[in-house]
Amino acid sequence: MNPTDEKELEKKFQERIDKGEVIEPKDWMPERYRKQLIRMMSQHALSEIVGMLPEGNWITRAPSLRRKAILLAKVQDEAGHGLYIYSGTETLGISREEMVADFFKGKAKYSSIFNYPTLTWADTGSIGWLVDGAAIVNQTALAKCSYGPYARAMIRICKEENFHHKQGYEILAHLMKGTPEQRQMAQDSVNRFWWPALMMFGPHDAESPHSADLLRWKVKLYSNDTLRQRFIDRTVSQAENIGIKLPDPKLKWNEEKQHYDFGEINWEEFNNVIKGNGICNKDRMKSRKQAHDNGAWVRDAAETYAKKHEKNAVSA
Ligand code: BYC
Numbered sequence: 001m002n003p004t005d006e007k008e009l010e011k012k013f014q015e016r017i018d019k020g021e022v023i024e025p026k027d028w029m030p031e032r033y034r035k036q037l038i039r040m041m042s043q044h045a046l047s048e049i050v051g052m053l054p055e056g057n058w059i060t061r062a063p064s065l066r067r068k069a070i071l072l073a074k075v076q077d078e079a080g081h082g083l084y085i086y087s088g089t090e091t092l093g094i095s096r097e098e099m100v101a102d103f104f105k106g107k108a109k110y111s112s113i114f115n116y117p118t119l120t121w122a123d124t125g126s127i128g129w130l131v132d133g134a135a136i137v138n139q140t141a142l143a144k145c146s147y148g149p150y151a152r153a154m155i156r157i158c159k160e161e162n163f164h165h166k167q168g169y170e171i172l173a174h175l176m177k178g179t180p181e182q183r184q185m186a187q188d189s190v191n192r193f194w195w196p197a198l199m200m201f202g203p204h205d206a207e208s209p210h211s212a213d214l215l216r217w218k219v220k221l222y223s224n225d226t227l228r229q230r231f232i233d234r235t236v237s238q239a240e241n242i243g244i245k246l247p248d249p250k251l252k253w254n255e256e257k258q259h260y261d262f263g264e265i266n267w268e269e270f271n272n273v274i275k276g277n278g279i280c281n282k283d284r285m286k287s288r289k290q291a292h293d294n295g296a297w298v299r300d301a302a303e304t305y306a307k308k309h310e311k312n313a314v315s316a
Contacts, residue, residue, distance in 0.1 A: 126168065
C-alpha cells in the first residue's frame, strides 16, 4: 500500500475511534494497533491462566467443603477468562498455540502479582478482595475499549470477578471475626498483598511506554495512575469496615484532592518481578509446563476425534 493511502486510512481509523465506534476483527486497523492489542490481550489471557496457580494451591486444603466448592468454581472461572481472552486475541491473527509457545520460550509476560506465594488460607481472601478488586477496576474500563472482541469478553469476566471479589472479602471478614490468630493471619496476608496489588496497574504514567498509543486508540480509557488511585479510594473504607489496617503509614484522605494520598511503591521490586526474578516466577513456569505436558493426550484425543468427525461429515 502506498504511504499516502495508509495515512488516509489511519486518519479515518482515528476518526472512528474518536467518535466512539467499535473496531471489529475484519475492519481495517493500523498494524501497530493490532500488535499492541495482541501484546496486551495475550498478557491478560496468560495472567488469568497463571493466576489459577496461587489459589489452586489451596483447593485441597480449604477449611471446609463449602469453601472448597467456592474456590474450585472461582479457579475454574479464571480458566474460562483465559480462554475467552485467548479466543478474542485469535481474531487478530495469532493462534493460541503461538501465544502459549511464546510463554514457554520466556517471551510472554503475565501479571506481576502471580509471582507472590500463597502462604496461608487468608491469602485466598486477599487475592479475591485485592487482586480481583484491582482487576475489576481495570477491566470495567476495558469493557468499554475500542476493540469489540476484547470489550465483549470483559463484560462477562467483570460479572464473575465481582463474585470473586465478594468471596475474597467475605473470607477476610470472617477471619477478622475469629480468634486473635485468625485476625493476625488475615492482617499478615493483607500486609503482603497490598503493595503488589497496587503494582498490578503498571508503572507510573510518566514511565509507561505504551500508554500514549493505547489511550489515543481508546484501548485504555484511563491511565495506570488514575486506575490505581480509583482502586485505593474504593478499598480503604472496605478495609476499615472489617478492621484490617492497610500497610501504608502515608495513606491519608486528602480533602482538597478528594482522594487518598499514599506512599511510594517499591518500583525496584516491581521491575525485578517482571524481569523474572520474583519469588515464584520459576515455579509458575514449571507448573504451567507440567500441566501443559500432562494435557498433551487430551489435545491429541480431541484432534483425532475432530479429524475423524470431519472425515465422516465429508463422506456423509
Ligand atoms: N505485571 O507501558 P505499560 C486477574 C509491563 S488477571 C507485569 O504501562 P501497558 C486474575 C507491560 O506489559 C488480571 N508486567 O504497559 C486472574 C510493559 O511490558 P512489555 C490481569 C507489567 O500495557 C486470576 C511494561 O511493563 N489484567 O484478574 O500500557 C486470579 C510497561 O508498562 C505490569 C490485565 O492483564 C504488571 N502488573 O499497561 C485472580 C489487564 N504492568 O509488554 C485475578 C490488561 C506493566 O512492553 N492489561 N507491565 O514487555 C492492562 O490493563 C495493561 O496491559 C497494564 C499495563 C495496565 C497491565
